[in-house]
Amino acid sequence: MSNMRSLSFDAIIIGGGGAGLRAALELAKSGKKTAVLSKVFPTRSHTVSAQGGITCAIASSDPQDDWRWHMYDTVKGGDYIADQDAAEYMCSEGPKAVFELEHMGLPFSRFDNGRIYQRPFGGQSKNFGEGGQAARTCAAADRTGHALLHTLYQNNLKNNTTFLNEWYAVDLVKNANGDVVGCIAMDIETGEVVHVKSKATVLATGGAGRIYASTTNALINTGDGIGMALRAGFPMQDMEMWQFHPTGIYGAGTLVTEGCRGEGGYLVNKDGERFMERYAPNAKDLAGRDVVARSMVMEILEGRGCGEHGDHVFLKLDHLGDDVLGKRLPGIVELSKTFAHVDPAQEPIPVVPTCHYMMGGIPTNVHGQAIMMDADGNDQIVNGLFACGEAACVSVHGANRLGGNSLLDLVVFGRAAGMFIEGALNEGIEYLDASESDIESAMKRMTRWNESEGGETVPELKRALQSIMQNSFGVFREEENMQKGVGQLAELRERIANAYLPDKTNAFNTARVEALELDNLMEVAEATAIAALERKESRGAHSRYDYPDRDDVNWLKHSLYFPTEKKVGKRDVNFAPKTVDTFEPKVRTY
Amino acid sequence: MSTLQVSIYRYNPETDSAPYMQEFQVDTQGRDIMVLDVLHLMKEQDNGLAFRRSCREGVCGSDGMNMNGKNGLACITPLSDVVKNGKLVLRPLPGLPVIRDLVVDMGLFYKQYERIQPYLQNDTPAPAIERLQSPEDRDKLDGLYECILCACCSTSCPSFWWNPEKFVGPAGLLQSYRFLADSRDTATDERLAELEDPFSVFRCRGIMNCVAVCPKGLNPTRAIGKIREMLLANAT
C-alpha cells in the first residue's frame, strides 16, 4: 500500500449535503485546511429533495412564538426518547442558524411585512400543546431543501472550500489507539484510491432509505457513513426508528410534502371520508407523521383504501385553489403530474406511507463528537470521529422526527460540529499516525470486491435486501416476521460476502461504487433489524402488533447496537435541559 | 411490443479506442416507464454501463442526457414523451468531454457558474433577524432560483458549444440574473462590469434551445434579455 497517494487535511467532511456543507462553511471561514469529500457533486445530495421547510421559532408568523414550544413539540413528537439537552440546543440555536441562511441568500418565501414565510406542519403547537396549531416551518415555496443546499454550496464557493467531488469514501482509518485518523477514498473519475489523513473526520453522509424497496430517498442514500462506522466497530443508536412519510406518491415513492397538509390539504379514504378526524381529533392531518402513517395503513388494512387494489389513500388538494398551489406548492404540482399523472388542482394524489428518514444513527453529543460506550456502560468520546445530519443521532428526533426538523438539524449541528472542530484544532490535536496494517484493514473490502471472480451480482442482492426490509420491518412489525427477516439478512450477508463485481475498470466505474454501497446497505439493514427485534414496545415510528403499548419502565431508553457482537444495549435518554424544566413523558395524543 | 430498442453511446477510455453506439433490447413490459428506469434495466444487462443519477425525481440535476436528439433529465422523461418508432437513442450531453459512456466532464460548465459569483453579496451589516424582502421583490426570483445545474440548457446552446470558455452560457446567466434581481444583493455594478464584454452575455444569439430543453421550465433567454437591459440602463 506504500504506493498509495495520501492527502492531508485538518478536517475532512464526508458528505456534501446540508450538514456537511454547513460544517465545511464554518471551517472554511476559520481558515483550517478543510475538504468536503462527496460521492456526488454537492448540489446532487439528497438535501436538495427536501420540500416543505425548516422548522424554527423565528417568531415571524406569530411574534409570540417561543423556541421552548418548539422544543416541547420536538420532544413529544419523538415520543420522549429525544435527548432534551440536544433538542434544547437545536431549538434555541435554530433562529440564529436560520437567519444566517437568509443572510447567505436563501430565497425564503415572504409574508407581506417582508419577514420569512412560515407554514403549519405536523405536530406543531403553541404554548406547550395548549395553544392550538402553530405555523413554524420557514419555507422557500416547496423547494426549501433545494434553496438551502444551493445557498450553502454557493457560500462554500465564496469561502473557497476545497471540494473532492465525485470521490467515494470507502472506510475509516483507525490508528493503534482506536482513534479515527482519516479514511480511504476513491476518486470515482479515475478510480485512484487515496489515503486521506485528517485530524477530524466528519461523517455527514445522510440517510439510508434505500434499505427499503419503497422510499422517498434518493438512489444515493445508502448509509455509507453508518456502514463505515459499523465496520470500524462503533455502535449505532436507535436504528429501529425509521420514519415512514405519510405521503409518498403511490407507485413511484416520490415525496409529497407535509406542507400540502399544512396549506390545508387532507387525506381521504375510498369513501371520501377525512379519516384523520377519527384518529387525531385535534391535529387531524397534522398529527405526528408516525400517527398519520399508521392511520393510513389501518384504513387500507380495514378495506377503506383507494384504487383497484385498495392499497393507497388520496391526498386532496383541489380545494386549495390555483393561487396556493401555484405560489406555495409549485413543485408538488409538477411532481404529481410527472409521477402520478394527476393534476392536483383537479384530482386527488394517490399516496401511501413510504420510508423517508432514519431517526437513528451514529450517537453524538451536541458538538457532533461520536460516542461509544466503555466497559462500564459510560459514554466515551471517539477521538477524531464526528457526525452530523441524518447520519448522526444526537438525538433530537427520538422515535419520530417532526416535519421540518431535519433541515434545522442539518444546519444547527453542522454548524456546531464546525465550530467545535475549529476550537479543538486551535487547541491542537495530535493522534498517532495510522500504520500500514491500519490502512490495509481499511482497504479490505475494496480489495475483496476487486479480487472477486464470480458469484451473484449487486442488483439482485440489493433487491433481495430491500424486499426483506420492506416485508419484515415496515410500518407495523411483529416478532415472528422480524425473526424471519433477521435470519434472511444473516443469510444475505454471506451471499454479499461472496458477491461478484464483473467490471473492474477504473474510469468512472459506477458498478464498483454500487458494490461498495451494497455493503453499507447491508450494515444498516442488519443494525435496523436487530435493534427492531430487541425493542419490545411500540414507540414513535416503531410499532409492534405484539407489543402495542409504550413501555416507559423498560424502554424509555435509546437502543445501542454493537456491531462486533451484534447485540443491542440501552443508553440513557437525556432529561436534563440546561435552561428549561424537563418535559416529563406523557401519553402522546394529537 | 414490450421490448424497446435502445441505441446508446458507449465509451470506456480504458478498453475502447473510440466511442461507439451499442444496441440494447430492453423489456419494459409495455409500461410507460422513465428513461432512467430503462437505464437501470440496461445496467442489469451490462454492469459496466456508466451514468449519473441521484434523486430520480428531477430536482438534483444528475441525469441530464441527450434522448432522441433532445436534452433532458432521464428520471422525469417518460418513454411516451421521447420514443419515436419504438426506438430510443441515448447520448451524453453534447459539447462536453466524455469521461465514460453518458458521464461527461462538467468542469467547464461549473467554471462558468462559479465565474458569475453565484452567491449573495451585501456589504451592509446583517441585522439580528432576517433581511426583510417584500413578497413582490421575492417574486422576482421565481423562475430563477429553481435551476438545478443539470446543464441541459448550456449543452444544447450552440454559442456555448463554440465558446465554452468565454460565453457564460444560459445556466450561469440565469443564476447571474438571480442575484442581479435579488433586492438583497448590493453588488449589481460589479456583477454587470464582469458581464459587459462581447462574449460573457452578448454571445447569446437568442436561439432559445435553452428554453426548449429546460426540464424545470425556466427561461434563461428572458433572463439574458434582462441582463442586457440592465447593462444598457447602466451605460446610458
Added chain:
Amino acid sequence: MVTNITNFGRSGLSDWLIQRFSAVVLALYTLFIVAYLLFNPGLDYATWSGLFAQTWMRIFSLLAFVSLAAHAWVGLWTVTTDYLKPTGIRIGVQTVIILAIFVFLVWGIQILWGA
C-alpha cells in the same frame, strides 16, 4: 470578464448597440429603396442618378454604407470567433474581412460623392 478579445470596442454592449442601430438603418434604407423602385416602375438612369444627386440621399446612403460596414464587421468578427478556432487562420480571415470592408466602404463613398 473576458478580456482576450480582438474586436475594436472590447465592449459587448457597444457591439450589440451597433448591431441594433445599424440594422435599423439598413432596414429603413432597404425599405426606402424597395418602395422607390415600386413607385417608379419605368425607372431610367436619369431619375436614378437624380435621386443620388440630392444631398439628403447621399447622407442617407452614406449612413447606410457605414452601417453596413459596421454591421458586417461585428457580425463577421463574431462568426469567425465562433467557427475559426486556430488563431492564425482566424486573424488572417479577420484581416481579409477588414480590408474588404474598408475597400468596399471607400469605393462606395467614391461612387456616391465622386464625380
